[in-house]
Amino acid sequence: MALRTYLPDQELEAIVNVGDDLVLHGLTICPDLDTITYTLAGLNNEVTGWGLAGESWHVMDELESLGGAAWFRLGDRDLATHLYRTQRLVEGATKSQVTRELSERHGVGVRLLPVTDDPIATVLDTAVGELSFQEYFVAHRHAVTVRAIRVEGAANAAATPDVLASLDAASRVVIAPSNPLLSIEPILSVAPVRERLAARRRDVVAVSPIVGGAALKGPADRLLAEMGYPATCVGVAQYYRGLIGTLVIDEVDAAHADAVRDTGMDCVVTTTVMAEPTNAERLARTVTS
Amino acid sequence: MALRTYLPDQELEAIVNVGDDLVLHGLTICPDLDTITYTLAGLNNEVTGWGLAGESWHVMDELESLGGAAWFRLGDRDLATHLYRTQRLVEGATKSQVTRELSERHGVGVRLLPVTDDPIATVLDTAVGELSFQEYFVAHRHAVTVRAIRVEGAANAAATPDVLASLDAASRVVIAPSNPLLSIEPILSVAPVRERLAARRRDVVAVSPIVGGAALKGPADRLLAEMGYPATCVGVAQYYRGLIGTLVIDEVDAAHADAVRDTGMDCVVTTTVMAEPTNAERLARTVTS
Numbered sequence: 118m119a120l121r122t123y124l125p126d127q128e129l130e131a132i133v134n135v136g137d138d139l140v141l142h143g144l145t146i147c148p149d150l151d152t153i154t155y156t157l158a159g160l161n162n163e164v165t166g167w168g169l170a171g172e173s174w175h176v177m178d179e180l181e182s183l184g185g186a187a188w189f190r191l192g193d194r195d196l197a198t199h200l201y202r203t204q205r206l207v208e209g210a211t212k213s214q215v216t217r218e219l220s221e222r223h224g225v226g227v228r229l230l231p232v233t234d235d236p237i238a239t240v241l242d243t244a245v246g247e248l249s250f251q252e253y254f255v256a257h258r259h260a261v262t263v264r265a266i267r268v269e270g271a272a273n274a275a276a277t278p279d280v281l282a283s284l285d286a287a288s289r290v291v292i293a294p295s296n297p298l299l300s301i302e303p304i305l306s307v308a309p310v311r312e313r314l315a316a317r318r319r320d321v322v323a324v325s326p327i328v329g330g331a332a333l334k335g336p337a338d339r340l341l342a343e344m345g346y347p348a349t350c351v352g353v354a355q356y357y358r359g360l361i362g363t364l365v366i367d368e369v370d371a372a373h374a375d376a377v378r379d380t381g382m383d384c385v386v387t388t389t390v391m392a393e394p395t396n397a398e399r400l401a402r403t404v405t406s
Numbered sequence: 407m408a409l410r411t412y413l414p415d416q417e418l419e420a421i422v423n424v425g426d427d428l429v430l431h432g433l434t435i436c437p438d439l440d441t442i443t444y445t446l447a448g449l450n451n452e453v454t455g456w457g458l459a460g461e462s463w464h465v466m467d468e469l470e471s472l473g474g475a476a477w478f479r480l481g482d483r484d485l486a487t488h489l490y491r492t493q494r495l496v497e498g499a500t501k502s503q504v505t506r507e508l509s510e511r512h513g514v515g516v517r518l519l520p521v522t523d524d525p526i527a528t529v530l531d532t533a534v535g536e537l538s539f540q541e542y543f544v545a546h547r548h549a550v551t552v553r554a555i556r557v558e559g560a561a562n563a564a565a566t567p568d569v570l571a572s573l574d575a576a577s578r579v580v581i582a583p584s585n586p587l588l589s590i591e592p593i594l595s596v597a598p599v600r601e602r603l604a605a606r607r608r609d610v611v612a613v614s615p616i617v618g619g620a621a622l623k624g625p626a627d628r629l630l631a632e633m634g635y636p637a638t639c640v641g642v643a644q645y646y647r648g649l650i651g652t653l654v655i656d657e658v659d660a661a662h663a664d665a666v667r668d669t670g671m672d673c674v675v676t677t678t679v680m681a682e683p684t685n686a687e688r689l690a691r692t693v694t695s
Contacts, residue, residue, distance in 0.1 A: 140496075142490075142492050143434065143496060145432065173462075173464050175486075176483070179482070182511070184507070185486065193462075194465070194468040196468075196485070197472055199431075200432075200465065201472045203432035203433075218473070222473060
């Protein structure tokens, strides 16, 4: 969301992964949508990287003392989001509608679009067996070897009309420096997102999440290697080959620029690590120009 | 539960109504089971008559600010019970099993038996349309005229084996001074509870919830009248006719004793209002002797 330093919220639309979604305790939880909503509303917990700042834990503490499943930590106010969403889904609302409602309540100006309202689920075949995304990421802290990744339900899922309209109308499509295999792939796997991107790939720019051969956070580097790609920005380029017109890589990876270009895309070298607001703005200008 | 003043918990089994149960926010909530569990564990809120003492309301406050359905107040620790139950049901446990688990965690010695593990729901046909029990009781504060009451699903529900064993083995079956139409009827409506009680009605004793022509709490008096019964202990006797051997009525209703006996049952007159522990014990001795 570095783009917000450069563009007004109203000109931004974000297509969001729902492959991480889960049903736990009967509640439909959408971690990516919620994290983005909380972040854009300025309510996010910057220390943990998930959940709400200043959260309380009365429900989870009691659930733990009852012997309930407490591995997926849900704060009290965060739980209200899941109760709200679940009830609205029961009433017949779509995930897209609920997302719109929650955005409105929180005064979020960026339009958030779940890629699909159909159920999809990222499933990992690992050394300890098949795991859902959250089991892999949270319960196992992504510390197990992955043999394969699939997006269950993708074949029967359709991108929402809003997503398709957004992909058509956008002057530029930016693939954020998220995990290509876990966070971006579930979006690409919902038809016809991949085709739409490929059709206008000149306008599609991605930012490499791998800097200096390591993921800025999370297991993207290891997963790229496990799936047979170089654990560098070149691996990212190979992964997005045919889908994007430009890959933005960090200055520390300048030596890889030609290898990136060899995959058939432009390569822009700049400071991608957004430690400073000025970097964020520079990156925003870069990907939109 | 006045019986606990006189008998050890281990000798008591309580068959509990589940017609009040509801699914809200995706959570399976069993208000009667929970209230009894909390009360027996000494955790209940004596002021409200429902929920836990010293409860916090972070989730509900946030849900309200999101514009969610907040008419059914769920405290933070209470919510943990519903999350626990819902997850266990998803995992394949029965309501009976979950009840046992929650009782154990809370150190409850009285065995609590949901009358059935099948879904049943008390539905009221009212002046403002059809309402679920909780809509009638909580959202409308039982302040609407009732034309009919039915227990949805009862025809397809079966009493659990534990309930049948309990009804067979008990030396005495006590029908608590709960609302006959709303709280006892859903239990009776699950086959073969009514038949089993009728078959051994000499051992079945009920305590009238109507004292001096008024319900001790709730709308039992008004409902009896709306359903065509006298709003007195005589109405209660008529309602339970053929099912119970004895009705215990309060001293203030002594003049009704003969009318109660005329319905074909014994009538015991005593102090039924349990304002004093000694009253509770006397009542317990009365219903078990």
